[in-house]
Amino acid sequence: MHRRIVKLAFFCASLYVGPSTLQAQEFKLFDRTVQVHGYVSQGFVYTNDNNWLTMDTSSGSAAMTDMALNASSQITDKLRVGAQGFDRNLGQLGQYHPSWDWAVADYRFKSWFGMRGGKVKTVLGLYNDTQDEDFLRVFALLPQSVYPTDLRDATIAHVGGDIYGEISLKHKLGDLSYTVYAGHRGDSIYSGYPYYLSSFGSRITSFGGLQYGADVRWNTPLKRLLIGASRIDEDLTGRGVAINPFNPAAGLVPYSEASKSDWTNQFYAEYTVGKFRIDSEYRRYWRNQELFGGTSESFADVRGWYVSGAYRIRKRFQIGSYYSRYTITNVVSGALSIFYPPTTDAALPADHEYDKVITGRVDLNKFWSVKIEGHFMNGYGSGPYPNGFYTQVNPQGFKPDTNALVIKTGINF
Amino acid sequence: MKIRYPRIFLAAAGLIIFAPLTAFASDIKVIANPSLKVDTIPAAELKSVFLEQRNSLADGTHVEPVLEKSGPVHDAFLRQYLGRTEDDLRSYFQAMVFSGRGPMPKELRSDAEVVAYVAKTRGAIGYISAETSTEGVKTLTVVNTQDSAQRKLITRVEPDYPETLKRLSIGGTVRLQVTISPKGTVETVALLGGNPILSESAEAAVKRWIYTPGPSRTTLEVSISFDPHR
Numbered sequence: 001m002h003r004r005i006v007k008l009a010f011f012c013a014s015l016y017v018g019p020s021t022l023q024a025q026e027f028k029l030f031d032r033t034v035q036v037h038g039y040v041s042q043g044f045v046y047t048n049d050n051n052w053l054t055m056d057t058s059s060g061s062a063a064m065t066d067m068a069l070n071a072s073s074q075i076t077d078k079l080r081v082g083a084q085g086f087d088r089n090l091g092q093l094g095q096y097h098p099s100w101d102w103a104v105a106d107y108r109f110k111s112w113f114g115m116r117g118g119k120v121k122t123v124l125g126l127y128n129d130t131q132d133e134d135f136l137r138v139f140a141l142l143p144q145s146v147y148p149t150d151l152r153d154a155t156i157a158h159v160g161g162d163i164y165g166e167i168s169l170k171h172k173l174g175d176l177s178y179t180v181y182a183g184h185r186g187d188s189i190y191s192g193y194p195y196y197l198s199s200f201g202s203r204i205t206s207f208g209g210l211q212y213g214a215d216v217r218w219n220t221p222l223k224r225l226l227i228g229a230s231r232i233d234e235d236l237t238g239r240g241v242a243i244n245p246f247n248p249a250a251g252l253v254p255y256s257e258a259s260k261s262d263w264t265n266q267f268y269a270e271y272t273v274g275k276f277r278i279d280s281e282y283r284r285y286w287r288n289q290e291l292f293g294g295t296s297e298s299f300a301d302v303r304g305w306y307v308s309g310a311y312r313i314r315k316r317f318q319i320g321s322y323y324s325r326y327t328i329t330n331v332v333s334g335a336l337s338i339f340y341p342p343t344t345d346a347a348l349p350a351d352h353e354y355d356k357v358i359t360g361r362v363d364l365n366k367f368w369s370v371k372i373e374g375h376f377m378n379g380y381g382s383g384p385y386p387n388g389f390y391t392q393v394n395p396q397g398f399k400p401d402t403n404a405l406v407i408k409t410g411i412n413f
Numbered sequence: 414m415k416i417r418y419p420r421i422f423l424a425a426a427g428l429i430i431f432a433p434l435t436a437f438a439s440d441i442k443v444i445a446n447p448s449l450k451v452d453t454i455p456a457a458e459l460k461s462v463f464l465e466q467r468n469s470l471a472d473g474t475h476v477e478p479v480l481e482k483s484g485p486v487h488d489a490f491l492r493q494y495l496g497r498t499e500d501d502l503r504s505y506f507q508a509m510v511f512s513g514r515g516p517m518p519k520e521l522r523s524d525a526e527v528v529a530y531v532a533k534t535r536g537a538i539g540y541i542s543a544e545t546s547t548e549g550v551k552t553l554t555v556v557n558t559q560d561s562a563q564r565k566l567i568t569r570v571e572p573d574y575p576e577t578l579k580r581l582s583i584g585g586t587v588r589l590q591v592t593i594s595p596k597g598t599v600e601t602v603a604l605l606g607g608n609p610i611l612s613e614s615a616e617a618a619v620k621r622w623i624y625t626p627g628p629s630r631t632t633l634e635v636s637i638s639f640d641p642h643r
């Protein structure tokens with residue numbers, strides 16, 4: 001643990017550079033201005049009991065690093081292109097395998113009609129497309145009931161296209177923004193769900209599929225009150241190998257799972273008044289999938305919501321708090337049902353996570369922030385779909401309560 | 414020994430310290446590159462331009478917002494026209510930049526830099542303090558459509574259509590910028606465009622119009638048509 005603290009301190013010291021060196025960079029290429037932006041963040045997490053987010057947090061872990069770099073340029077009045085590379089290491093996830101976070105060509109015909117194509121960040125709720133950029137918010141971790149950081153790959157982007165626009169409503173009814181999209185989602189094999197499946201002896205080689213959906217948000221006539229709703233439907237397939245559950249001695253057999261029905265509905269509201277911001281979201285994720293080539297079927301109902309508030313006390317100091325509530329119920333039918341009895345009592349710690357959070361954020365300058373956050377969790381919602389707690393890093397079993405200290409610092413330009 | 418400062422001295426010191434930090438909407442000019450065809454811009458449209466929700470005006474003209482990095486004029490503009498603080502706005506643009514939805518707008522250090530950039534950049538639109546010279550750029554009047562919607566016209570005087578012009582089938586539309594006092598009377602009328610031969614008659618008529626009273630002075634655009642066949 002001592003070495004990790006030293007590593008964190010060294011990282012902080014390395015950030016102590018003059019602000020002038022952190023200005024956004026611009027240069028000319030073929031007479032076009034290219035903007036370059038980026039960020040790096042480093043976290044440290046300590047938990048009193050269960051290991052969290054695939055890290056060895058009960059000993060204190062600094063295996064929480066995110067970084068991104070993007071470049072974009074306005075090619076014509078209406079056409080803009082850009083791309084962002086992203087890399088992360090979160091315990092057993094990411095493992096510093098860089099990926100294209102987004103790479104888009106965006107053509108805006110009118111304010112009410114634009115199109116973007118390529119690898120596009122998926123608009124889902126208030127923060128899905130910006131969930132990695134914690135410097136945009138007070139909190140070090142978004143409410144894990146709605147934005148589980150270990151499962152970011154599940155919703156973060158699609159290769160396909162969006163149609164979007166802004167419409168001013170008549171009769172002083174505010175503005176409406178819409179996004180409609182379709183594309184292919186591809187999860188990294190270093191993401192949370194493949195890691196979760198590895199606890200059953202599976203080794204996933206590919207996971208992804210069609211994703212399509214829409215988001216509508218209404219800037220209401222009440223100043224700074226935003227209300228919105230999002231929906232995603234997905235048709236996903238996972239392939240790999242797994243230990244034969246009926247005869248483990250027989251070794252590995254082909255594994256597959258495929259969506260029969262997979263959708264997410266999300267509703268949200270955000271209100272800002274002066275230095276105070278409050279927001280709340282509700283997400284329901286329903287997944288019905290065939291396992292092992294249709295020999296079994298799984299029905300999972302995942303529900304999460306949170307209410308959060310943040311207040312700017314001084315220009316460089318903010319505080320925040322949220323309450324986040326997550327439940328999961330699951331029924332397996334078919335051959336595998338003998339191994340997985342129904343879990344329908346969301347009151348059990350295995351089927352929920354309730355998290356009370358307090359945070360303080362200090363901006364040391366325009367580019368560098370430090371956050372200290374306390375999580376007081378009940379439940380560990382460990383399956384059949386993961387949410388922060390994994391058996392592989394908790395071989396001793398789970399305890400019902402977990403308190404966590406999260407310290408995060410980062411620079412952006 | 415206790416030193417007592419007279420209250421008036423403290424008040425004066427406060428004014429000296431804080432006065433330069435505060436600016437009001439009346440101290441701000443919205444400027445644009447002469448390529449923009451408009452002379453007025455509705456406040457709602459101005460807001461959506463500066464929030465990069467649109468990159469063209471209603472008439473299709475391309476626009477590019479230019480911000481100042483900081484200062485009282487910058488703060489006043491954000492407060493008055495965007496309803497956001499500097500920190501809010503920074504987070505807003507960063508969210509766009511890092512999700513691939515838009516660029517960071519151009520930020521310049523001073524009024525002079527904004528004027529110079531706007532003058533040379535097609536479609537550029539910015540803001541400066543009211544005292545700054547606007548050579549090479551045009552000043553846009555920001556029209557608060559919410560206010561103007563509340564100011565109903567209660568007495569309308571029709572303009573005289575000179576008989577000679579009518580007989581010669583000379584007609585058209587005159588566009589005027591009208592400033593209405595809180596009481597409802599027309600304070601000033603400025604010609605924005607249209608047939609100059611007809612403008613004198615239109616201006617004379619509009620000066621006699623009366624609107625419903627409002628909480629403050631309101632500026633709006635009025636179009637008057639002269640149809641020789643009617």
